[in-house]
Amino acid sequence: MEIPKAFEPPPRRLMGPGPSDVAPAVLQAMSRPLVGHLDPAFVKMMEEIKAMLRQAFLTQNEMTFPVSGTGSAGMEFCFVNLIEPGDEVIIGVNGVFGTRMCDVAERCGARVTRVEAPWGNIIEAEQIAVALGKVPKPKLVAIVHAETSTGALTPVEEISRLVYQAGALFLLDAVTSLGGCPVRIDEWAVDAVYSGSQKCLSCPPGLSPVSLSPRALEIATRRKTKVQSWYLDVNLLAAYWGQERVYHHTAPISMNYALHEALRLVLTEGLENRWHRHEQNHLALRSGLEAMGMKIMSQAGHQLWQLNAVSVPEGVDEAAVRKQLLATYNLEIGAGLGPLKGKIWRIGLMGETSRKENVDAVLAALREILKG
Ligand SMILES: Cc1ncc(COP(=O)(O)O)c(C=O)c1O
Numbered sequence: 001m002e003i004p005k006a007f008e009p010p011p012r013r014l015m016g017p018g019p020s021d022v023a024p025a026v027l028q029a030m031s032r033p034l035v036g037h038l039d040p041a042f043v044k045m046m047e048e049i050k051a052m053l054r055q056a057f058l059t060q061n062e063m064t065f066p067v068s069g070t071g072s073a074g075m076e077f078c079f080v081n082l083i084e085p086g087d088e089v090i091i092g093v094n095g096v097f098g099t100r101m102c103d104v105a106e107r108c109g110a111r112v113t114r115v116e117a118p119w120g121n122i123i124e125a126e127q128i129a130v131a132l133g134k135v136p137k138p139k140l141v142a143i144v145h146a147e148t149s150t151g152a153l154t155p156v157e158e159i160s161r162l163v164y165q166a167g168a169l170f171l172l173d174a175v176t177s178l179g180g181c182p183v184r185i186d187e188w189a190v191d192a193v194y195s196g197s198q199k200c201l202s203c204p205p206g207l208s209p210v211s212l213s214p215r216a217l218e219i220a221t222r223r224k225t226k227v228q229s230w231y232l233d234v235n236l237l238a239a240y241w242g243q244e245r246v247y248h249h250t251a252p253i254s255m256n257y258a259l260h261e262a263l264r265l266v267l268t269e270g271l272e273n274r275w276h277r278h279e280q281n282h283l284a285l286r287s288g289l290e291a292m293g294m295k296i297m298s299q300a301g302h303q304l305w306q307l308n309a310v311s312v313p314e315g316v317d318e319a320a321v322r323k324q325l326l327a328t329y330n331l332e333i334g335a336g337l338g339p340l341k342g343k344i345w346r347i348g349l350m351g352e353t354s355r356k357e358n359v360d361a362v363l364a365a366l367r368e369i370l371k372g
Pocket residue numbers: 017018070071072073075097144146147148149173175176196205
């Protein structure tokens with residue numbers, strides 16, 4: 001075959017559901033020379049990543065580190081370590097990712113009770129209370145904090161209180177929320193949380209920050225059956241990410257350089273400032289869309305700042321608009337998934353992408369395209 005030319009990515013504004021734009025400093029960090037994954041310099045950097053992740057998650061949990069893999073690996077990490085066959089699990093399902101959690105939990109042999117809400121709505125605490133009343137000895141309750149497929153942000157505190165009272169573990173998907181809006185792992189008594197590098201942390205996809213409370217860790221270490229996944233077994237991973245530094249797998253070195261730099265940027269900006277920036281840009285986008293007669297379909301009062309699920313106006317070919325945005329404006333937005341396919345656009349304002357200039361660019365482009 002003829003060897004292709006070196007790949008030159010087109011210059012895009014990444015305004016979809018992730019990945020988001022990455023800061024030049026993060027890209028530069030990725031291009032630094034490799035060191036070995038057990039090199040003392042790398043080990044020191046791993047410790048810094050763990051410490052910065054604790055700050056980003058607002059937790060003191062010792063077991064906080066990035067799983068090598070995308071957000072779905074973090075999801076599997078939480079379920080495979082905490083669930084044994086026959087365990088009762090309650091999962092909030094209001095979009096794609098709650099649905100995925102059910103699939104993962106079932107593969108671990110869990111008996112899953114689904115607490116469903118229409119896509120675009122939140123999971124109400126009362127629904128969880130009803131399920132906790134019905135399910136005998138629930139081991140774990142899981143919800144998606146920020147449902148990227150629908151743009152809804154489910155409030156955590158009340159649900160967490162109910163789960164704690166029931167003596168169950170509380171698992172939170174913070175893939176899209178971390179770095180874009182408040183995520184308070186210790187204050188909310190979350191036992192297990194996973195996130196992703198490519199959303200509001202603005203790092204390329206490839207790592208999944210996770211954190212387990214001491215209670216969750218004890219359950220994972222004292223299980224009766226072996227964790228089904230060798231790769232994701234926290235008992236083995238702890239020896240690599242903990243003090244022993246025993247080889248488990250070859251950590252993706254450059255990805256960890258990138259996460260280190262991305263977390264430095266997050267903490268330099270400050271969590272509160274970063275949340276505020278996400279809120280302001282969401283409000284600016286929402287009012288711009290409303291001025292054009294469009295609206296966000298997610299439940300009022302619970303709309304995500306970092307992911308805007310916009311109803312496609314009547315009679316508009318949603319795919320053609322996305323195509324034109326990409327081809328003419330180099331601007332990527334996302335399509336609806338599942339029952340929302342063809343009905344919504346998903347405009348991401350995550351991390352580096354959450355800038356006034358991007359809000360103005362997408363509004364101006366939509367204005368031009370829609371006026372025909
Ligand atoms: C809320 C949520 N959970 C889980 C995932 C899965 O993450 P990944 O695609 O990085 O595997 C995503 C990805 O979009 C997500 O938005």
